[in-house]
Structure formats: C-alpha cells, structure tokens
Amino acid sequence: MTVSPYSSDLDLVELAERMSPFNPVSWYAEWKRIAEKNERLAEGFEKEGHKVTANEYYLRAARFYQRAVIYQSEGDPPMLPTFNKLIEMYKRAWQLVPPPFERLEIPFEGTTLPAYFSKPRGNPGQRFPTVYAFGGADSSLVGGGGGAYTSRGMAYLFLDGPGQGIPLRLKRVYAPPDSERVAKVVIDYLVSRPDVDPNRIGITGGSMGGYTAPRCASGDKRIRACSMSSGAYSLLEDIFEYYPPIQERLRWLIGAKDLADARKKIREFTLEGRAQQIECPMLIGYGKDDRIMDPQGAFRLYQAAVNSKRSMVAEMGHDVGRARPSPLRPPILADWMAKQLVPPS
Known part of the structure; x- marks a missing residue:
C-alpha cells in the first residue's frame, strides 16, 4: 500500500509525497482526490469540445478511482459508490472516443x-x-x-x-x-x-x-x-x-x-x-x-x-x-x- 515516486506523471509523484504508507484511509482519500481532479479536468475539456483530450482525462480518472477502491472491502460504505464512479468514467470516455477494442x-x-x-x-x-x-x-x-x-x-x-x-x-x-x-x-x-x-x-x-x-x-x-x-x-x-x-x-x-x-x-x-x-x-x-x-x-x-x-x-x-x-x-x-x-x- 505504497506509491513509487519514480514516475514522470506528476499526479503519481504528488500521491507518493502525500500518502501515508500502509494506511488504508490515506490510500483511499489520496487516490480519490486525484481521481476527482482528473474528472473535473475531463469535464472542462468536454465542455470546450476537446473530445480526445477529455477522453484521455476520463480514462485517467477511471484508473485513479480504480486504485482508490482496490482495497475497499465488502462492507466499506465508499466501496460501491466509488466502484460505480470508475464505471461511469469509462462510459463517459468511450462515449467521446470509441474504444480500440x-x-x-x-x-x-x-x-x-x-x-x-x-x-x-x-x-x-x-x-x-x-x-x-x-x-x-x-x-x-x-x-x-x-x-x-x-x-x-x-x-x-x-x-x-x-x-x-x-x-x-x-x-x-x-x-x-x-x-x-x-x-x-x-x-x-x-x-x-x-x-x-x-x-x-x-x-x-x-x-x-x-x-x-x-x-x-x-x-x-x-x-x-x-x-x-x-x-x-x-x-x-x-x-x-x-x-x-x-x-x-x-x-x-x-x-x-x-x-x-x-x-x-x-x-x-x-x-x-x-x-x-x-x-x-x-x-x-x-x-x-x-x-x-x-x-x-x-x-x-x-x-x-x-x-x-x-x-x-x-x-x-x-x-x-x-x-x-x-x-x-x-x-x-x-x-x-x-x-x-x-x-x-
């Protein structure tokens, strides 16, 4: 339950700096925060008509929501809403640009x-x-x-x-x-x-x-x-x-x-x-x-x-x-x- 700082992705570097290692609460909060940031950016690009860029940021948001939910257990209240959020991000991404599969x-x-x-x-x-x-x-x-x-x-x-x-x-x-x-x-x-x-x-x-x-x-x-x-x-x-x-x-x-x-x-x-x-x-x-x-x-x-x-x-x-x-x-x-x-x- 750690994030490597060896990345060219500034979001991941920020996660590595902010996250408390082996802390499930910190893990969830930080990944969700970065997911929401990328979701907001995607919505902005979509409103401006930049479909490809919006697709890319919705996909980033989906992957970050997935990381947020990965350690959530069956009884954790945020589990299902966060999982549904990652599905929503993928759907919104592929509505803008058809998937390559x-x-x-x-x-x-x-x-x-x-x-x-x-x-x-x-x-x-x-x-x-x-x-x-x-x-x-x-x-x-x-x-x-x-x-x-x-x-x-x-x-x-x-x-x-x-x-x-x-x-x-x-x-x-x-x-x-x-x-x-x-x-x-x-x-x-x-x-x-x-x-x-x-x-x-x-x-x-x-x-x-x-x-x-x-x-x-x-x-x-x-x-x-x-x-x-x-x-x-x-x-x-x-x-x-x-x-x-x-x-x-x-x-x-x-x-x-x-x-x-x-x-x-x-x-x-x-x-x-x-x-x-x-x-x-x-x-x-x-x-x-x-x-x-x-x-x-x-x-x-x-x-x-x-x-x-x-x-x-x-x-x-x-x-x-x-x-x-x-x-x-x-x-x-x-x-x-x-x-x-x-x-x-």
Whole structure:
C-alpha cells in the first residue's frame, strides 16, 4: 500500500509525497482526490469540445478511482459508490472516443461476464493466436491493455471473472475453485469467432491468476500455452495462510460467510491431483521476496506438473515493498507466449 515516486506523471509523484504508507484511509482519500481532479479536468475539456483530450482525462480518472477502491472491502460504505464512479468514467470516455477494442458480455451460468477483446491489424478473414488473461484478487476490467500481445501478433481477451470487478461487486458472482468452468465458456466463445485460431489459444494469469491459469490449463486441452506471475499450487497454503492480511478479501471473493468457512472453502482451490493433467508448456513466474504469494507454491507447481514442458522465471511476483518494480514482467510473458503460439513468419 505504497506509491513509487519514480514516475514522470506528476499526479503519481504528488500521491507518493502525500500518502501515508500502509494506511488504508490515506490510500483511499489520496487516490480519490486525484481521481476527482482528473474528472473535473475531463469535464472542462468536454465542455470546450476537446473530445480526445477529455477522453484521455476520463480514462485517467477511471484508473485513479480504480486504485482508490482496490482495497475497499465488502462492507466499506465508499466501496460501491466509488466502484460505480470508475464505471461511469469509462462510459463517459468511450462515449467521446470509441474504444480500440470490442466490449463483450460472455454468458456464464445465468449471468454474463464483461470482457474486452483486442486484436492486431490483419487481412480480412485472418485468424489470430489468442491469449486469454485471468487477473487476480484485486482485478477489475479496465480496457486498453494487451498491447504487449497485439504488437506481437496475438489477439487478447481480458475477462472480469467470478470473484472480480463487476461480477463480484454488482452481481455477487463468486470465484469457484474449479476455474476451468469459467475457461470453458470463454474458450467456447473464442473458438466461435472467425478471427481466432482455435488451435493457438493461450492463457496468462497474475497474482491469484497464478493459480487460476494453470487450473484452467489442467481442465481444458484447448489451452496450448500457460504463463503466470506469482505461480501457486494451493491457495490455502500459498496465500491464505502465507499472507493473513488478505484473508478477509479472499473470504469475500469466494463467497464464504466467515473466516472459518473461508478456510474450509479455500482448501478446494488446489492443483493437487490436477497439476499432472497439464500438458501444455508453462512459464511459472515467482518472486523470491514475494510477501503476498509464497514462492514455494510456484516450485510445488513446477514439481507436480510432470507432463508439461515447463520452466520457472524469477522476479515475477508481487512488487510489494519495492521502490522500483521489475522491468522484466510484460516482455518476458508476451515474448514467451508469442514463441509458443505465433507461427514463424
């Protein structure tokens, strides 16, 4: 719960100077203050007819509101109004300038999951290798990502899944232990698209997605490559017990009634008996000093996934406590995925 001062963005520098480290009240107040500042600037530019500039500032406001709400719990009064505010900012931004991606609603067990789909430029009828991105416990749908993949010839789908963002906060759709259930409906959708190569689909995950991505790969053989940062084997051991401050957040996103129930439910979030079912190549990232996800979980996954051509890479965990995050994460994951999925030219 810190902000690095190493930024060319003066708003972020100001945040770093004003914020009290590891103070949830200060975190919320400062991010919200900067979000409101950018919202006011966006409204001013919109009134003056500068649609592109207004779009840019609404997007900034949305991202700052997202940072404000990220640590708000289920019972915090500001949580829902602030989350609705970030959604409003995105809507206002894209009303002014159409987004450079498709906004989707993918059917899932009686509801829908919001997603966005980006793809490279190509010839009419061209089918692209595609990467399905699975976020973590703090994930929320924010359009515009995926450039590291599209610039390397891959399409990119990011999903607000059960236990995340809109499904969690507005629909009370909680994360299941068998995330392959979610992957099935997403991949069913992807293979129905005329611009997706059904034989070249990969999945990537970060944070809690370091469990869900390999779990998906264990249950759906249409996944041909799997990469992750903060790889995990058992969420009970690797995050729930390893990092107690996150227990209440995990309780909420898996739909448990209390911490005792959460401990019982989260035992099912495991790759025990399943890791050996993963047959696609894997890149398992970890951080040796990761304070949130136990790096030993990544090693246990590596040891158990005996039928996968797998490798491990360091400096791919949570950047908690670092003034300078690792510069390696995006290109390593995207380059590795391109090597697995993109045909040689």
